[in-house]
Amino acid sequence: MFELFGGQSPNVFKPLILLEELGVGYSRVPLDILEGEQFSFEFLSISPNNQVPALVEHDPADAQGPVSCDLSR
Numbered sequence: 001m002f003e004l005f006g007g008q009s010p011n012v013f014k015p016l017i018l019l020e021e022l023g024v025g026y027s028r029v030p031l032d033i034l035e036g037e038q039f040s041f042e043f044l045s046i047s048p049n050n051q052v053p054a055l056v057e058h059d060p061a062d063a064q065g066p067v068s069c070d071l072s073r
């Protein structure tokens with residue numbers, strides 16, 4: 001299961017389209033960058049450069065725990 005962090009922007013729609021095309025399970029976590037939510041401690045542990053979109057995989061194949069990925073590069 002994936003979690004996609006971000007709001008309503010084209011940069012967030014790109015991985016959203018990918019997840020839809022792959023047909024994998026995911027949920028969206030809304031993040032309002034105009035309210036500064038990208039600077040919360042919890043989100044910075046996922047995306048250290050405070051950018052959306054970011055993706056977390058909760059059940060990676062190696063079963064070593066959640067893996068986060070900053071997709072903003």
Ligand SMILES: N[C@@H](CCC(=O)N[C@@H](CS)C(=O)NCC(=O)O)C(=O)O
Binds near residue numbers: 011038050051071
């Ligand atoms: N090249 C990246 C750009 C990512 C990006 O610019 N994210 C912006 C919003 S669309 C952001 O997180 N801004 C928050 C900030 O800089 O504090 C992409 O295509 O996803």
